[in-house]
Amino acid sequence: MEYEEILYDVDDGIATVKFNRPHAMNAGTVQTYRELEDAFRRAGEDKAVRVVVLTGEGRGFCSGDDVNQIFLAEPDNSDEARSRRLLEQIDDLRSHRRNWLDTAIMECPKPTIAAVNGAAVGYGCDIALMCDMRLGSDQARMGEFFVRRGLCPSLGGLMILPSIIGVARAYELVLTGRMVEAEELGAIGMVNRVVPHDSLMDESYKLAREIAAQSPLGQMMAKEGIRMGLNYDYDRIADYQNATVRLLSQTADHREGAQAFVERREPNFEGR
Incomplete structure (x- = not known):
């Protein structure tokens, strides 16, 4: 797959994956998420890759779903076939995202590090949480914004x-949807540690090199063992999340939350 909305590079055993929509604070589209899935699967299968580092180009990590494309998409009568394909992809994203992207990240056999360089909100926050480790710059901010859009978090939040x-x-954090600033992120453990912004990538690669120097087979087994020890009911939570997104995406509250974001105003939720 050729990438248009992410960047992918492998150097000295470290795969660097970058969200590459800086003009939109790296908000994700259907294409972004498909490319991200491919990148994690590619890194997982590449014997030359020992560690994956995920970050964002520009000022932000990932500001969540692109509201205009994913939440407020409307049929385009000028190109009905293209419009139909896009709406089908959006429906698949809303209903079955766990089946491809969440799985690609969480089941990647290689250690994964999110280098949170700025805002990571909504699904961007959950993507960072689904990585094994997180380093945050002193400009990092994370927020489970889903309730602000009339939605429920993904696997990262739940x-x-x-x-x-x-x-x-x-x-x-989930029920208020409030933003968590860098100092608090480190204090409560949402990131492993906070480092100066200009040192974020150096510190992330330093950690990646330390990990890459160890036994990959031992690490792969250790990753799976930690997941087993946490006793995640992965399939049950994923099925629940898929069902809630499908239901909530059809509500007036969700439409109001998305419209309020576009119009830069506070939403008026009515519980319907």
């Missing part, structure tokens, strides 16, 4: 976040 920061804190 499954990984509570195991990292505790259930009570996870409830607070």
Whole structure:
């Protein structure tokens, strides 16, 4: 696959994957997520890759779904076939994202590091959480914004976040949708540590090289063992999340949340 919305490079055993839509704060489209899935599977299968580092081009990590394409997409009567394909892809994204992208990230056999260089919100926050480790710059910000759009988090927010920061804190962040600034990210453990912004990639590659120097077979078994130890009911949570997204994406509250974001105003939710 040729990449248009991400960057992919392998050097000295480290695969660097970058969101590459800086003009949109790296908001993800259907194409972005398909390319990201391919990159993680490619890195997982490449014997030359020992570690994957995920980050964003420009000022942000990933600002979540591209609202105009994914949430507010409308049929384009000038090109009905193209419009139909896009709407089908969006429906698949809403209903079965776990079946391809979440799985590609969480089941990647190589150690994964998210280098959070700026805002990581909504699904961008969950993508960072689904990586094995996170380093945050002092400009990093993360937020489970889903309730602001009338939606429910993905696996990162429902499954990984509570195991990292505790259930009570996870409830607070998920149910308020508030932004968490860099200092708090480090204090509550949403990132492994916070480093100066200009040092983020150096520190991320330093960690990646330290990991890459160890036994890949031992690491692969250790990753799987840690997941087993956490006792995630992966399929059940994924099925629940898929069902909630399909249901919530059809509600007036979701439409209001997405429209309010585009219009830069506070949403008026009515519970319908």
